[in-house]
Amino acid sequence: MDHPSDFESFKNEIKAALQNNDQALAAAKIQQYLDQENKIPLNIAITGETGSGKSSFVNAFRGMENGDEGAAPTGCVETTLEVTPYPHPNFPNVTLWDLPGIGSTSFPADEYLEHVGFEKFDFFIIISDTRFRENDVKLAREIQRMKKKFYFVRSKIDHNIRDAERSQRKNFNLERTLAQIRENCIQGLQKQGVESPQVFLVSNFELHLYDFHQLEETLERDLPAHKRNALLFAMPNVSLEIINKKKKAFQAQIKYIALGSAAVAAVPLPGLSVVVDVALLVDAVTQYVVGFGLDSWSVQRLADTTHVPLKDLTDIIVSPLALTKNNP
Structure with a gap:
């Protein structure tokens, strides 16, 4: 799926599922939408x-x-x-x-x-x-x-x-x-x-x-x-403009993540919403870590190119999901 009309169709399907109170279908469509959006060639x-x-x-x-x-x-x-x-x-x-x-x-x-x-x-x-x-x-x-x-x-x-x-x-x-x-x-x-x-x-x-x-x-x-x-x-994070654009793009996805979480929470299966919420959160934050160059490989490369000690860079990173290994 790499055509804009496909995404409009996805959004219409999500809307229809929510209107019909079919939270399970809505949650599945939202997850499918997020997965496909990140796979556009x-x-x-x-x-x-x-x-x-x-x-x-x-x-x-x-x-x-x-x-x-x-x-x-x-x-x-x-x-x-x-x-x-x-x-x-x-x-x-x-x-x-x-x-x-x-x-x-x-x-x-x-x-x-x-x-x-x-x-x-x-x-x-x-x-x-x-x-x-x-x-x-x-x-x-x-x-x-x-x-x-x-x-x-x-x-x-x-x-x-x-x-x-x-x-x-x-x-x-x-x-x-x-x-x-x-x-x-x-x-x-x-x-x-x-x-x-x-x-x-x-x-x-x-x-x-x-x-x-x-x-x-x-x-x-x-x-x-x-x-x-x-x-x-x-894009490599070589300018503040690129970083701010990435921030806005990730923020635009948050509404779908929140919508997916809410839809799953309404499904009457004990523990399901907790499992899905954690999976959504980890997946989203991992994308942010990689997108902003906060994984261990990217931070090491930044230290090498800027001649700033690695410890000085890692000391200011607070996310527990940052600095994970992400070898190219």
Whole structure:
């Protein structure tokens, strides 16, 4: 079930069951609704030229580092020779597909999309670490012809910033440098016939900087409403805006959890409501722990990347269900 009309049907069935005082059916439908909402598939295609940083982007998006177990292999040469799925470690309904660079295949753009199975992807992210080349533009046009969404991501921005700082020294200005990189990419795409291109500047090693948040907002806005939470929950917690959006999304589910609890409480079976309430509570809180990155693996990764001692982070976490093991 991954279509918005299916969810409307679920809601109507829940409403009808409650109106008919069939609490057992209502509770079952509510649980089914919550389970299905958390299983909506989202398939993201990552493509670009050889060495552009595709695999590193796949890993960063999934909250992993290059070299972690289960991470996409990276390197200076083309490491992706076949279409390779990488499910999100915490939200397996979200899959990033590392595609071979179009420049590393013998397929023209239209046959390339057929080769990688374009129909299963919700959208494409085209990555380049320099300027976007002819193959990128041909691929974008073909994706558009297939009526799919695509987005240009300019990677390795941290390298460019470091180089600019060294060469310009006292004259270095971060905002001016970023604007120049973005404008150069846009102008290059326009010269190749791409109308009004959007280019997002991203560092795979510092997602909280530059344009990753704008990319997230754009993807969320362009997705069908019933798939937005799948994207949001899988997003790394790299900004306060993303965390607050997750908070609102989880809050929207609470009414269904409460409704399910109330429906079960009305079923005349001794002890049933207690069992269901505990199960609902544990399931919901576990989702919150994972969604906000409070499981043990995520907290350890946060300590490593921020250089804050692990104990300092764990001391401020009060939920007894946090810090559970959640290995990717």
